Amino acid sequence: MGTVKDSRIEARVSSEMKADFVRMAHLEGLTLSEYLIMCAQSETLRRLKKHTSEKRVQIDLSREDSLALAEIIMAQKPANKALLKAFEKHKARYQE
Numbered sequence: 001m002g003t004v005k006d007s008r009i010e011a012r013v014s015s016e017m018k019a020d021f022v023r024m025a026h027l028e029g030l031t032l033s034e035y036l037i038m039c040a041q042s043e044t045l046r047r048l049k050k051h052t053s054e055k056r057v058q059i060d061l062s063r064e065d066s067l068a069l070a071e072i073i074m075a076q077k078p079a080n081k082a083l084l085k086a087f088e089k090h091k092a093r094y095q096e
Helices: 015-028 032-053 063-075 081-094
Strands: none
Touching: 063 081
16 A cells, blocks of 8 residues: 655756756656655755764774773673763763
């Protein structure tokens, strides 16, 4: 069963832009509407993913640093007072 299409979007573009859109839609074997919807949805999902993942941080470690971090984690030493204080400060500052 298909999705009910009950909303409409309109946009004004230059003749050159429309010609580019029509040409690309033709090359993709799509109607102009199908092509524009596909592009808009793809870009929207990409940007939503970017905005929702901005709070995440990725850190690249060397093999040596990665092994050192794994050893620290595996040691399971109890947190000291300074670490617990830092954690509470971080939680208070960044908790949503």
